[in-house]
Amino acid sequence: MAWQRAASLSSIKDGAVIGVDVGGTPVALFNLGGTVFATHNVCTHALALLSEGWIEDGKIECPLHQGQFDIRTGKALCAPLTEDLRTYAAKVDGDDILVDLDQPGARPPVS
Numbered sequence: 001m002a003w004q005r006a007a008s009l010s011s012i013k014d015g016a017v018i019g020v021d022v023g024g025t026p027v028a029l030f031n032l033g034g035t036v037f038a039t040h041n042v043c044t045h046a047l048a049l050l051s052e053g054w055i056e057d058g059k060i061e062c063p064l065h066q067g068q069f070d071i072r073t074g075k076a077l078c079a080p081l082t083e084d085l086r087t088y089a090a091k092v093d094g095d096d097i098l099v100d101l102d103q104p105g106a107r108p109p110v111s
């Protein structure tokens with residue numbers, strides 16, 4: 001698989017998330033201060049769309065049972081979550097957001 005256009009950067013406000021379909025895969029696209037992150041859009045706990053959740057401090061809170069994931073790493077941060085979220089590589093080209101479903105997303109630098 002290769003980079004696929006997923007959305008326009010201008011369609012996601014800073015601090016917001018949208019849900020898109022990328023080649024049949026539900027993907028959540030996050031804009032955190034102008035940097036785009038992509039994850040699978042379905043919660044790992046049950047059937048809920050994370051694009052309908054809430055963002056705070058780099059975390060997405062699931063709208064169904066309030067489980068939280070780290071947007072940058074996909075790490076499950078609290079109960080009832082037991083499984084991390086899949087992340088995807090994302091980059092911006094002009095106003096296009098491109099996603100590669102075969103590459104994991106960016107990781108923060110190890111401190």
Ligand code: FES
Nearest residue numbers: 043045062065067
């Ligand atoms: Fe997301 Fe339960 S469906 S925490």
